[in-house]
Amino acid sequence: MGKEKIIHIENLNKSFNGTSVIRDLSMSLYAGENLVILGKSGSGKSVIVKCIVKLMEADSGKISVFGTEVTACSSNELSDVRSKVGYLFQEGALYDSMSVRENLLFPALRNYKTRKLGMPQLDELVRQNLDSVGLLEAIDKMPSELSGGMKKRAGLARTLMLSPDLIIYDEPTTGLDPYTSESIIHLILKVQSEYNTTSIIITHDIKCAELTGDRICVLHDGNFIAEGVFDTVKKKDDPEVRLFFK
């Protein structure tokens, strides 16, 4: 592929209390691509993305994000990388002591990319991002007043505040009813086309993988056992892969 490599991972290893979760894993992500990491619960999908943004330290291996080696970079370099990455957590991870508006303003007021903007401009940005996820009417609500799907949409609007080049979606449809899941899937596709982002989508929802993924990687026993476009992976004979498509 001639496209720019956004992420390159080489021989990543991570274990917890002596149990190896990720074993010699290597992968690349290219600009504009939607990569889906498919795997059972507890297979280590979130561990990979947490190592990418250094929320977890890798035991060994190299992780390069936007050309910066995150396993051995300075805090300034890490700040720079994190400013380009948006992370949508499983439950949205909204700050529950703040309203939706304050949640969106929180990173914008502190990040070097947006903190120099005036309050009217930031407020306009908040409205614009909430509108693009269809949540403008909830601007003054508290997180406790929102449903699971609304929390995820508000979380996505918050990640959009810093105009990230890469968005990581951690289980975006888990715990949602089929209708809300579908609306989140469409939102992911809309965000990618409108904001021109690259995405990593962590999921065990096969429908989400099919609709959002340009490329699917199936994780099992700490490494990828299948990789390719959805239809290619679907035809694999590996019993662990077949389990997802039953």
Place this chain on the structure above:
Amino acid sequence: MNSRSPMVYKTQQFLLDIAGITSFVGLFFRNLFTRRFEGREFLNQCFRTGYQSLLLIGVTAIILGLVLTIQTRPILADLGAVSWLPNMVFVSVVTEMGPVIFALLFAGKVGSGIGAELSSMRVTDQIDAMEVSDTYPFNYLVVTRVLATTIMLPLLVFYGDALAFLGSFIGLNAYSDISFQLFYSRAFEDFFFRDIFPATIKTIFFGYFIGIISSYMGYYSDKGTEGVGRSANSAVVASSLVVFVLDLIAVQITDLLLF
């Protein structure tokens, strides 16, 4: 198989916590002087830790003054030394009982709150979300809380001392016709700056360590919802223990310096 005995495991955990808290203290000072100061959140925390503790400290202080006076009065009356009562009660509250009792109450109310709040933020990925958006959660969550507890506890102790003084006056006034002016002048008869200075210094340390320990227990909690309860509990237990240890050290230092 894990061959370590529970005793060895607990000792290791204790030593790891000591090391963790030490590095947490270092992190606090590094962030305090090098990162953006979160003024608004600091004021919010001062309100939550200080203003919202006024009722608890106030009621306890009045009862403390009343009880001390009512219980001590008959003994002093037998010795013909009731006139010493205001000074005796006031000095004992200001130098020792007030700082320790109010600090323990503060650890119970504020320390458990900080431990539970931060650990629930950790469990629900809110701290990770702050970190990944490059907004330095340590400054926003920890530095503001620790500064607030450090400043608010000494002020609450002054307030508690004043109300204990009032409680003592009410207690004595119930048995005799002593006027407030006389009570006041007797209370301050043998009261010097050297009595209040070490007490104030130690409450600053009490407040600081209650903030640091509670924040540490919450910030590094990682065991699901069970961890939230455990963090709140550990914050209170460890903070209370540290209050007594610091008090012991303070008494020794005060003795050495002949205060």
